Every structure is written in C-alpha cells, then in structure tokens.
Amino acid sequence: IPELVERPMMKFFEKTFPLWLWAQGLVLLAAGTMYGGWMTGLSWLVWGMCVRMTFAYHSTWFVNSATHLWGYRNYDTRDHSRNLWWVALVAYGEGWHNNHHAHPSVAPAGHRWWEVDMTWWLIRGLRMIGQAYDVKDKLPKGRKADDVPAEEADAVAVSATADTAA
Numbered sequence: 805i806p807e808l809v810e811r812p813m814m815k816f817f818e819k820t821f822p823l824w825l826w827a828q829g830l831v832l833l834a835a836g837t838m839y840g841g842w843m844t845g846l847s848w849l850v851w852g853m854c855v856r857m858t859f860a861y862h863s864t865w866f867v868n869s870a871t872h873l874w875g876y877r878n879y880d881t882r883d884h885s886r887n888l889w890w891v892a893l894v895a896y897g898e899g900w901h902n903n904h905h906a907h908p909s910v911a912p913a914g915h916r917w918w919e920v921d922m923t924w925w926l927i928r929g930l931r932m933i934g935q936a937y938d939v940k941d942k943l944p945k946g947r948k949a950d951d952v953p954a955e956e957a958d959a960v961a962v963s964a965t966a967d968t969a970a
Contacts, residue, residue: 829853863895871901878915879906887919897921911939 808814817824829849836848866888875886885905892899892914900913900921907915914921930936 825853859894863891863898866891867895867898867901871899875899875902877902879903881905892920896926897923907943909940910943911941915943 829852832848832852833845835845837845839845839848870891871886871888872884873886875888875891877886879902881902883905885902887900887902889899891901897913897920898904900915900919903915903919904913911927912921912924913919914924927936927939931939
C-alpha cells in the first residue's frame with residue numbers, strides 16, 4: 805500500500821524499529837524485576853519477546869502450510885487451499901485460507917456465520933473511526949470463486965509487505 809508506506813509516522817517507525825524492540829525488552833525486564841525480582845523480570849522478557857514472536861511466526865507459517873494440507877473447502881479454487889478452524893483461531897481469521905484464495909480482494913476471510921474472523925473485526929473498527937477506507941466487504945454475486953491463480957491470491961495478501969520492502 806504505497807500511500808501508507810509514504811506516511812511520515814510509518815517511515816519513522818521503520819527507521820527506529822530496533823530501538824522499539826530494545827525498549828520493549830528493557831521495559832519488560834525492568835517491570836518484571838520491580839514486580840517480583842530478577843527471575844520474574846527474566847520470565848517477563850522471555851514471554852513478552854521470545855515466546856510472543858515464536859507464536860506470531862508459527863501462526864503465520866501455519867497459514868501457508870497447514871491450510872494447504874488439512875481442512876475443508878468452501879470454494880473450488882485452482883490450488884490446494886483449505887479452511888482450518890484452529891489456524892483461524894491462532895492467526896485471527898487468516899486460517900480461512902480457501903475463502904481468501906477464492907476472493908482475495910474481499911476483506912472478510914470468514915464467509916460463513918461461524919467462521920470467526922478477528923482481523924475483519926479490527927478492519928471494521930478502523931473503518932468506523934476513519935482509519936480504513938475503500939474496504940471491499942461484499943462477496944461477488946453469482947460466482948463461486950474469483951478465477952484467480954493461487955500466486956495472485958497470495959500476492960494480494962502480501963502486496964503491502966512487498967511495497968514496504970521496495
């Protein structure tokens with residue numbers, strides 16, 4: 805998303821990212837140490853930095869591995885994407901991967917009433933306060949799935965990352 809990458813605040817956070825990580829680690833260590841001694845501080849540091857990031861990375865990787873092996877399909881797409889409930893829970897709705905591959909430009913990934921999509925809830929909240937706009941939230945009528953190759957579906961999801969890296 806080029807216009808997001810060009811915002812001064814985003815540029816500032818990108819340039820100072822390592823400082824924010826160090827600051828977070830020091831705050832966790834100091835707060836934990838003040839609360840319950842150095843072992844508590846170390847525990848807070850490990851849980852707040854290492855375990856949290858390990859969980860985040862594995863959640864992301866599950867979306868791109870487990871949801872191409874196990875689960876069910878709402879749409880007949882040209883790939884092996886599946887919807888997997890437990891990945892959707894740990895990845896905040898991204899586990900509804902077959903839905904995403906079928907309609908990559910539609911914001912909600914949960915297409916059935918019981919497919920919980922916490923990322924969509926966040927997008928709706930941001931839209932309500934004016935921080936998200938031009939959000940596509942309606943599924944196309946009359947078609948089961950957009951006729952999009954798997955590579956294009958994934959490219960839509962990672963376009964912001966690619967734009968940031970450029």
